Amino acid sequence: MCGIIGYTGKKQASEIMLDALELLEYRGYDSAGIALLDEKEGGTKVAKCAGRVKDLRSLCTQKDVSGTCGIGHTRWATHGGVCDSNAHPHRFGKVTVIHNGIIENYRQLIEKYELDGKLRSQTDSEVAAAVLSRFYQGDPYAAIRKTVLKLKGTFAFAVLFEDIPGKIFAVRNVSPIVAASTEDGAILSSDVAAIVPFTTQYFVVPELHVVCLSRDGIEMYDLSGDRAGIEWMTVDWDISRSDKGGYPFYMEKEIMEQPRVIEETVLPRVKDGKPDFSAEGIGDDMLTQCRRICVIACGTAMHAGLVGKSLIQAMIGIHVDVVMASEFMYNDPVVDGETLVIAISQSGETIDTLEALKFARKCGSPSISIVNVKGASIARASEYVIYTHAGPEIAVASTKAYTTQLAVLYLLTARMAIARGLWDEDKTKRYMAELLRIPRVMEEVLARKEEIHHIADTMLNARDVFMIGRGLDYSILLEGSLKLKEVSYIHSEAYASGELKHGTIALITSETPVIAVVTQEKLKSKELSNIKEVQSRGAKVILLIKGGEVLEQEKIWSRIFRLPVMEDEFMVMPASIVLQLIAYFVSLDKGLDVDKPRNLAKVVTVE
Numbered sequence: 001m002c003g004i005i006g007y008t009g010k011k012q013a014s015e016i017m018l019d020a021l022e023l024l025e026y027r028g029y030d031s032a033g034i035a036l037l038d039e040k041e042g043g044t045k046v047a048k049c050a051g052r053v054k055d056l057r058s059l060c061t062q063k064d065v066s067g068t069c070g071i072g073h074t075r076w077a078t079h080g081g082v083c084d085s086n087a088h089p090h091r092f093g094k095v096t097v098i099h100n101g102i103i104e105n106y107r108q109l110i111e112k113y114e115l116d117g118k119l120r121s122q123t124d125s126e127v128a129a130a131v132l133s134r135f136y137q138g139d140p141y142a143a144i145r146k147t148v149l150k151l152k153g154t155f156a157f158a159v160l161f162e163d164i165p166g167k168i169f170a171v172r173n174v175s176p177i178v179a180a181s182t183e184d185g186a187i188l189s190s191d192v193a194a195i196v197p198f199t200t201q202y203f204v205v206p207e208l209h210v211v212c213l214s215r216d217g218i219e220m221y222d223l224s225g226d227r228a229g230i231e232w233m234t235v236d237w238d239i240s241r242s243d244k245g246g247y248p249f250y251m252e253k254e255i256m257e258q259p260r261v262i263e264e265t266v267l268p269r270v271k272d273g274k275p276d277f278s279a280e281g282i283g284d285d286m287l288t289q290c291r292r293i294c295v296i297a298c299g300t301a302m303h304a305g306l307v308g309k310s311l312i313q314a315m316i317g318i319h320v321d322v323v324m325a326s327e328f329m330y331n332d333p334v335v336d337g338e339t340l341v342i343a344i345s346q347s348g349e350t351i352d353t354l355e356a357l358k359f360a361r362k363c364g365s366p367s368i369s370i371v372n373v374k375g376a377s378i379a380r381a382s383e384y385v386i387y388t389h390a391g392p393e394i395a396v397a398s399t400k401a402y403t404t405q406l407a408v409l410y411l412l413t414a415r416m417a418i419a420r421g422l423w424d425e426d427k428t429k430r431y432m433a434e435l436l437r438i439p440r441v442m443e444e445v446l447a448r449k450e451e452i453h454h455i456a457d458t459m460l461n462a463r464d465v466f467m468i469g470r471g472l473d474y475s476i477l478l479e480g481s482l483k484l485k486e487v488s489y490i491h492s493e494a495y496a497s498g499e500l501k502h503g504t505i506a507l508i509t510s511e512t513p514v515i516a517v518v519t520q521e522k523l524k525s526k527e528l529s530n531i532k533e534v535q536s537r538g539a540k541v542i543l544l545i546k547g548g549e550v551l552e553q554e555k556i557w558s559r560i561f562r563l564p565v566m567e568d569e570f571m572v573m574p575a576s577i578v579l580q581l582i583a584y585f586v587s588l589d590k591g592l593d594v595d596k597p598r599n600l601a602k603v604v605t606v607e
């Protein structure tokens, strides 16, 4: 949460930072600000305000924001409300700071350093700035080291010292910072996305290392003051993939990209007609020796895990738990050396998932992470990583990351089945052929976008929407429902359809649209009966059903979408696209900011 940018070089920093903040806005968008070192007059200039980056941009037209070295921030409020004074950067004495994370002991620090009455904001971040300012006596490294040792919590700081022209200092604990050299200087950010326009070479600043950026390059020291080496990485994201590509919102663009990114995720991992993770270093031992699997993830990534659970339990016959990462450690988790832990995360920075993964590793569990962002904290904290090749996902609502996570889970399940000797050549061939067909099937659904738009229209004025299904259908509805809530603000609940009659059916009225998904042959008759139950209570049913078969029952739907046919276990893919598009169109037609729903942020780095 919170986007961070810093630039030092020969160009005007404000323009570069404002552009970067727009790219980073998905991390938080309640306020924004920049600070620039004034190389002529000395001192630091700050422009900040509550609101979006566009508001900051217009504020900057009224202020002197010239300068070639600066830091910028886009905020997702944790401590202190949304107002100009709580926006970052925070200046205290000679230091100006931007911060991502939470300083847990800020109250103790206020007391210890007698800061009461001296602070201008309600933020924990300004407290850190004040402590840093107290320790700063000309040696930035010493001051940062001393400050860091006093802080409890998570942080990524970028700092300007007003008497050190042209230099940006940064340090982090848990919260991410990446840095890179540019042709005329250097840049740092919370995200690779902001680096991509400048270079493909970057590095992840290691935890508790102090990095200094200047026009002459980048230096890094550990907390004992020893110079540290830099581990460069290459980003393979294409910059053109970070724009909206002619669509009104990133969410639509990202939905439309799914056939391509699924292909890019799957094809490099198929050798001789079989899934292959040798490039990731994942040997078959790991997949054959575990007795159970525990998936840890949050939100959409957790919903991908639920699909993985159904696949693995059905095909491998081993027990899979899917645990909300935010709850993992508070429920006395039972994981051990025989439990393969799979952490799933688009950003690779979700702190709940990261902490749960670290905990599981301490318990001796082998681990694989499925991550979209190269070099992210979760990727580095796990033993092995499988990258989804979804490319940058900018819309807060996750779409293509979800389906690429599913694609990896399909591959992993198959590799596990083959490694355990459960499938013969024929079964492998059929499964892999179906897996490779996903992109084409997705294209078929995407080509029917307008049909889905009409279905979405029926939900525009709804106050509540229910989504019902069983088994795999229920798992994908959990995701479909999250998507609808997130971007349209319509209350929506996914319900296992057999469970409705145990209470929730009381909420169904003629005003409640119900989306029912029926894709699993073995569950079909029961699902259809459950649909009749809600229909009898007046609900208007939107039926997503596999294929074109004629239903024996009288008409039980008010709208129907016939999904292209795949083997049952793959029907998740076409059905998910329909649910994503329904959520998208409802949000679009309500005139909402589809890509930046209220109160949310793309990367959740606070617990």
Ligand code: M6R
Pocket (backbone or CB within 6 Å): 298, 299, 300, 301, 344, 345, 346, 347, 348, 349, 350, 353, 396, 397, 398, 399, 482, 483, 486, 602, 603, 604
């Ligand atoms: O980056 P991650 O995949 O770890 O993020 C997990 C959730 O925060 C994320 O999936 C969230 O639920 C999405 N906004 C849903 O669209």
